Amino acid sequence: MAKNHISYQAIWIVRIIVAAVFIFSGVVKANDPIGFGYKLEEYFTVFGLPFLNDYKVAFAIFICSLEIILGSLLIFGFWRKKVVWGLLLLTIFFTFLTFYSAYFEVVTSCGCFGDAIPLTPWQSFIKDCILLLLISFLVYHQRKITPLISDSYTRSILTACIIVISVGLGVYTYNFLPIVDFLPYKVGNHLPSLMTVPEGESLDEYETIYTLENERSGEVKKMTDKEYLSEEIWKDEEWKIIGDPETRLVKEGYQVPISDLIINDHEGINRTDDIVANPDNILLIVAYDINKANQPALLKMNKLAKDLARDYRLHTVLLTASTLADVESAIGDSTLYAEALFADAVPLKTMVRSNPGLVLLRDGVVIKKWHFHLMPDAEQLSSKYLSPE
Template identity: 25%
Template sequence: MEKSNTTLRRRLTTAAVVILRIVIGATFILSGWAKAIDPWGTVYKITEYLDVWDMDVPRALVTSFTFLLSAWEFVWGALLLAGTYRRVSVISLLLCMAGMLPLSLYIAIASPVADCGCFGDLLIVSNTGTFIKNVIITAALIYLLAHNTRVRQLYTTHTQWIVGGVLTFYILLIALIGYNIQPLVDFRRFSPGTSLLTDESEGEEGDDEAEAVYSFIYTRDGLTRSFTADQLPDSTWTFVERKLESGSENIDDGLTVTVDGEDILPDILMPDGDTPLAEQFIVTIPQPYDVDLSFTNLINDLNDYIAERGGTLTAFIAGDSAAIDRWMDISMASYDIYRVEPNLIKELARGTSALVYLREGTVVWKRTLSSIDPAETGRHAASRLDETLDPAPGKMLRYINWSLAGLLLLIWLFDLLLPREKATATSPSGPSASPVSSTESTDK
């Protein structure tokens, strides 16, 4: 009877460890991958926290921390799921939770930000839900700390360091592409394939209530003020949030360009009033004082190219009239420039400056200006520059993912060829405990 109970207890422990490895490992994989796929979004979220705490941290440090955090969560989460580095993986994730758990308690109580940003724009979790999630994760990791080495790993100690290196290279590559070009997967509202023209018929039956009116909350030097859409402050103010004052928020869920209190985006996309232009470029500049001035020549070349094809180039800038006048002066712009709410610009495209290509009002692709070789505009100006500049993120991600899967499979097959000696581990229940790999003694 005692032997039967011991066997049952051992099997339940094994099942619990396997389940927790999968669930907790997958959670960290998803969290790290979501942060890495859109590093700019993570930078913006961390900056929100820093603004609330009135901390001025250089963006380079925030960006470096973003890369480190996403890689830490993804790599150790994947190693935990595979049962590799059975002790160190659990300890590393517990160290992560040592910071995340009190932080989530703070945001659950004080609500300094709308959401924690744990999973980027992929999955929005409430502040209270985030704290509950972190409590469960921490408890599960404590259990794994005691029992994780009782179950064998997928990769042995001979190859686990290679697996860790491959996973680290993969996630950093994903993050670098997302930071320097654009996220390989766009979870925001204005993703490729989305029309920027809203369906006006949705609001026809709602009369006055159909039109949403927002106020925009900004802060500077401890002072918080509310502004209307056509009276946004200069770049010395920090955006906090957008509040719905009246109307239906569900209807006003698109991009808006407000001039004198009226949305003129349809006029920009459909200058003749009937159909959108066949081709258009939109340049997004969320922080006009941080843009490399050398991009002005590139933008002018792009404007010449699209104009020859019957399209237009329009710049969306976040800033006051002084910022727009400065940009027009230094760029000698012959294209239209409009002031747009900063968060909308950041949601449309990532980066300090980016290019969005539209076909009949629908987003086709986007990329940062820094990722465009200026020589391309001259070499392909008479051909299909719009196709040449398309980063094809879906194709790129599939290639990277299949390469990762292939490498991990090859390492696993190679691991099978290596000798795996068996030894009997003695547990507190007695010498009848289940056999485990002899590599347990050297598994870190």
């Protein structure tokens, strides 16, 4: 009896651990399905499946929902055979992806826990291996996984609710921005502070490795730049550097949260400080790809800029990775009431999960962000965030 009791106790502990990992993993990714979709796009590219890129968000929502559903059903003990085998197959698939990413160094971050807890591919692989062991234990003892509710009708209703909530979370955040923003452009952040190295912090340290060949003996050896100088081998004319030097990271230093945001005008003049360090209100219309942006929303934002310019001191900027010609084509016959500036698509995708989206800055601080589905009109925005002239 004691052995049987310990067995059931162990099963419950493993159930809770596995369920918690899957539910947490699914929720943090469902919180930002567009971000997880970008990660899936990297995998599609690696495996030669670029035709799936247009469906990346749908895949993201499906995977997140499946994780939450399987984790929740494991806790309740419903459909135990299907659930434990589903968890096992899903984890085998994730283990393959993380090992492939780590071994071949094709994806630098797996996105297992979204941007909430960034993991390296090797860390993710180890996590998946542990999960495989735990889930295999549950598969072996699946007959001892008892449901918390025995009534089949209640079980079906509760399962349906879990499915609706799981799918609904991803659909909601896709249409109305993440509920919790883990990115450096979240509301309240001071962007200039996140673009510089704080005093006292050190940057990454690298070493250069030279390949040298002795012209007389033909001997070939490698040495670091420090060894090259300390041994003064450069004084020996028989040793010559061959090939290109290699660079290797020795010590990881402070990582600047925002390192890739460079804003230029159409003439290539850097305007980054004019925008992120401006003490006045700056309204950004962010459209990383203006050709794929929601066109009615883009025109509505342009009209918002026009309405606000009449009564409020507001500099409005259309920030895009597209060309000036694309901007003019998207606006059509309308007059653009925002200054068109340009930046790389990667930081713009990070800035706001909406194409187009609105970001209000003041003195470098992110005051508010809007998805185009929740865009305010001039009166709503001005009454809450602006002061009349």
